[in-house]
Amino acid sequence: xxxxxxxxxxxxxxxxxxxxxxxxxxxxxxxxxxxxxxxxxxxxxxxxxxxxxxxxxxxxxxxxxxxxxxxxxxxxxxxxxxxxxxxxxxxxxxxxxxxxxxxxxxxxxxxxxxxxxxxxxxxxxxxxxxxxxxxxxxxxxxxxxxxxxxxxxxxxxxxxxxxxxxxxxxxxxxxxxxxxxxxxxxxxxxxxxxxxxxxxxxxxxxxxxxxxxxxxxxxxxxxxxxxxxxxxxxxxxxxxxxxxxxxxxxxxxxxxxxxxxxxxxxxxxxxxxxxxxxxxxxxxxxxxxxxxxxxxxxxxxxxxxxxxxxxxxxxxxxxxxxx
Amino acid sequence: xxxxxxxxxxxxxxxxxxxxxxxxxxxxxxxxxxxxxxxxxxxxxxxxxxxxxxxxxxxxxxxxxxxxxxxxxxxxxxxxxxxxxxxxxxxxxxxxxxxxxxxxxxxxxxxxxxxxxxxxxxxxxxxxxxxxxxxxxxxxxxxxxxxxxxxxxxxxxxxxxxxxxxxxxxxxxxxxxxxxxxxxxxxxxxxxxxxxxxxxxxxxxxxxxxxxxxxxxxxxxxxxxxxxxxxxxxxxxxxxxxxxxxxxxxxxxxxxxxxxxxxxxxxxxxxxxxxxxxxxxxxxxxxxxxxxxxxxxxxxxxxxxxxxxxxxxxxxxxxxxxxxxxxxxxxxxxxxx
Numbered sequence: 014x015x016x017x018x019x020x021x022x023x024x025x026x027x028x029x030x031x032x033x034x035x036x037x038x039x040x041x042x043x044x045x046x047x048x049x050x051x052x053x054x055x056x057x058x059x060x061x062x063x064x065x066x067x068x069x070x071x072x073x074x075x076x077x078x079x080x081x082x083x084x085x086x087x088x089x090x091x092x093x094x095x096x097x098x099x100x101x102x103x104x105x106x107x108x109x110x111x112x113x114x115x116x117x118x119x120x121x122x123x124x125x126x127x128x129x130x131x132x133x134x135x136x137x138x139x140x141x142x143x144x145x146x147x148x149x150x151x152x153x154x155x156x157x158x159x160x161x162x163x164x165x166x167x168x169x170x171x172x173x174x175x176x177x178x179x180x181x182x183x184x185x186x187x188x189x190x191x192x193x194x195x196x197x198x199x200x201x202x203x204x205x206x207x208x209x210x211x212x213x214x215x216x217x218x219x220x221x222x223x224x225x226x227x228x229x230x231x232x233x234x235x236x237x238x239x240x241x242x243x244x245x246x247x248x249x250x251x252x253x254x255x256x257x258x259x260x261x262x263x264x265x266x267x268x269x270x271x272x273x274x275x276x277x278x279x280x281x282x283x284x285x286x287x288x289x290x291x292x293x294x295x296x297x298x299x300x301x302x303x304x305x306x307x308x309x310x311x312x313x314x315x316x317x318x319x320x321x322x323x324x325x326x327x328x329x330x331x332x333x334x335x336x
Numbered sequence: 337x338x339x340x341x342x343x344x345x346x347x348x349x350x351x352x353x354x355x356x357x358x359x360x361x362x363x364x365x366x367x368x369x370x371x372x373x374x375x376x377x378x379x380x381x382x383x384x385x386x387x388x389x390x391x392x393x394x395x396x397x398x399x400x401x402x403x404x405x406x407x408x409x410x411x412x413x414x415x416x417x418x419x420x421x422x423x424x425x426x427x428x429x430x431x432x433x434x435x436x437x438x439x440x441x442x443x444x445x446x447x448x449x450x451x452x453x454x455x456x457x458x459x460x461x462x463x464x465x466x467x468x469x470x471x472x473x474x475x476x477x478x479x480x481x482x483x484x485x486x487x488x489x490x491x492x493x494x495x496x497x498x499x500x501x502x503x504x505x506x507x508x509x510x511x512x513x514x515x516x517x518x519x520x521x522x523x524x525x526x527x528x529x530x531x532x533x534x535x536x537x538x539x540x541x542x543x544x545x546x547x548x549x550x551x552x553x554x555x556x557x558x559x560x561x562x563x564x565x566x567x568x569x570x571x572x573x574x575x576x577x578x579x580x581x582x583x584x585x586x587x588x589x590x591x592x593x594x595x596x597x598x599x600x601x602x603x604x605x606x607x608x609x610x611x612x613x614x615x616x617x618x619x620x621x622x623x624x625x626x627x628x629x630x631x632x633x634x635x636x637x638x639x640x641x642x643x644x645x646x647x648x649x650x651x652x653x654x655x656x657x658x659x660x661x662x663x664x665x666x667x668x669x670x671x672x673x
Contacts, residue, residue, distance in 0.1 A: 133594065147633065150626035151630065308463050312460035316443070
C-alpha cells in the first residue's frame with residue numbers, strides 16, 4: 014500500500030496519458046493474442062519502452078548517489094555491436110556474456126573515474142559518451158552489422174507466455190535489482206552516499222565501492238538494453254543505436270520523482286517513468302500530430318516536473334551548483 | 337603557474353601535433369590549411385566561447401547545438417519562404433535566442449534548478465521547435481549569401497581567410513576582452529568560485545546568471561548564422577551534438593569544469609586541437625572517421641586527469657573537497673588516530 018501511495022502522481026499521470034491515447038485512437042486498448050504473443054498498441058508501449066526502462070533501472074541508482082551517467086546510449090551501441098558481430102558464430106550464452114561483460118567493463122571505467130579519480134560524474138561519463146560511439150564503430154568497422162541467429166533475435170521479437178521478451182527482461186531486471194538493493198542494505202548505502210557522502214564515509218560506509226557498483230550496474234543495464242535493441246532490428250547500427258536515449262533515461266528518472274541531487278530513489282517508479290514517456294511518444298504518433306512535437310512535449314514535462322519539485326530542492330540546490 | 341599550466345600544455349600539444357602533421361604532410365605548412373582549419377571550425381569556435389563563459393560560471397549549457405539547428409532552419413524559412421531580408425532575419429533570430437537563454441538563466445536562478453536539467457529541457461525545446469518549422473533541409477538563395485561566400489581575405493601563399501573565420505576570430509577577441517577585462521567577466525569567475533559568497537558580496541547573482549545564459553544562446557545563434565552562411569541552407573538536424581564538442585574543446589583548453597578557472601585563449605586552442613585531429617585524419621585517408629571520436633575521448637580523459645592532478649598538486653585539499661560535495665570523500669573513520 015505504502016509503495017502504491019508513494020507512486021500515486023506517477024500512476025495518475027500514466028493513467029491520464031493512456032486515457033489521452035485512448036481518446037486519440039479508439040483501438041488503443043485493444044489487445045489480442047496471435048501466434049502465442051500479445052499484440053496491440055498498449056503492448057507496444059511496453060515493448061518499445063523496454064530499452065529506456067532498462068536504462069532507467071541503472072540510471073536511477075546512479076542518480077541516487079548524486080551522479081549521472083551520460084554514457085548509457087554509447088554503451089548500448091557498443092554492447093549491440095559486440096552482440097551482433099558475435100551472434101552468428103557463437104552460442105547465445107557466449108554472446109550475452111561478451112556483450113554484458115563489455116557493458117560491465119564500461120560501467121567499471123565510469124565508476125573508476127568518478128570514485129577513484131574524483132572526476133565530476135557529468136564529465137567522467139561524457140568521455141565514454143564521446144569515445145563510446147567511436148569504439149562501437151570500430152567494432153562494426155563503420156558498417157551496420159546484421160545477423161541471422163534466431164536465439165538472439167528471440168530476445169527482441171520473441172515472447173514468453175504471450176508477453177514480449179523485452180518486457181519480460183525488464184521485469185526480470187526490475188526484480189533482480191529490487192532483490193539486490195532492497196533485499197540488502199545496499200539500497201540504504203546508495204541513498205546514504207547520495208545524501209551525504211562524507212557523513213556516510215565517516216559512518217563506515219565504503220562509499221567508493223558503492224559508487225563503483227552503481228556505475229557498473231548502469232553499464233550492465235545499458236548493455237542489456239543494447240542487446241535488446243540490436244535483437245529487435247536484427248543488426249547493430251553503431252551510429253544510431255541508443256542515440257539520445259541517455260536523455261530519455263534521465264527524463265524517466267526525473268518523472269519518477271527521484272531527486273537529481275541524490276539521496277532517494279524508487280526502482281519501479283523509474284521503470285514506470287520510462288513507460289509514461291513511451292506512452293506519450295506512442296500517443297503523439299497515433300493521434301497524427303507531427304512526431305517532431307515529441308521533443309517539445311518532453312521539454313514541457315521536464316520543466317513541469319522540476320517546477321513541482323523546486324520548493325523541495327531550494328535548500329539543497331547550492332550543493333549542486335558548486336560542483 | 338599551475339593556473340596557466342593546462343593552457344600551456346594545450347599550446348604545446350597543438351604545436352607538437354601541428355609539427356608532427358607538417359613532417360608527414362608538407363601541405364600543413366601552407367596558409368591554405370591554416371585558413372581551412374579556421375574556417376571549418378568557425379561555428380564550433382563561436383559556440384565554444386559562450387560555453388566557456390557558462391562553464392567558468394559553474395554552470396553548463398546543453399542547448400547550444402539545438403539553438404544552432406533552430407537558427408539555421410529559421411533563417412532558411414524566413415529568408416526563402418517568408419521574404420524577410422537576411423539582415424532583419426539575423427536580428428530577429430539573435431534577439432529570440434538571447435531571450436531564450438535569458439529564460440533558461442531565469443529558471444536556473446529563480447527556481448534554483450540544476451543548470452544541467454534546465455538546459456537539457458531547452459535542448460529538447462529548441463530542437464523540437466526547429467523540427468516543427470521544417471523537417472527537411474531548406475536551401476537559401478538570397479543574394480547576400482552568394483556574396484558572402486566569395487568574401488575573403490587572401491593570405492600570402494594561396495590561403496583564404498573567409499568572412500566566417502574572421503567572425504570567429506572577432507568573437508574570440510571580444511569574448512576575451514569581456515571575460516578578462518570587464519566587471520562582468522570578473523563576476524563570471526566569482527560565480528564559478530562560489531555563488532553564495534558572490535551573492536553575499538553584493539553582486540547581483542540573478543542578473544548575471546541570466547546574462548551568462550543569454551550570452552551563450554546569443555553566440556549559439558550567431559554560430560547558426562555562420563553555419564547557414566557556410567552551407568547556404570538550413571536544416572533542423574544541423575549541429576547535433578555540438579554542445580559536447582564545445583564542452584570538450586573548453587575542457588581541453590584548461591577551463592575547470594567545476595567553474596572559477598579558465599580562459600578564452602585555452603578554448604581557442606581546444607577548438608584548434610579538435611580541428612587538427614580531424615584535418616590530420618582527413619589528410620591521412622586510411623584512418624576512419626570514428627578515430628576522431630576515440631581520439632577526442634582520449635584527449636578529454638588526459639586533460640581532465642591533468643586538471644585533477646593540478647588541482648591536487650595545488651595543495652588546497654579543503655577547496656578540492658568543498659568543490660565536490662556529492663562525491664565520496666575521505667577514508668573510513670577508523671583511519672583516524
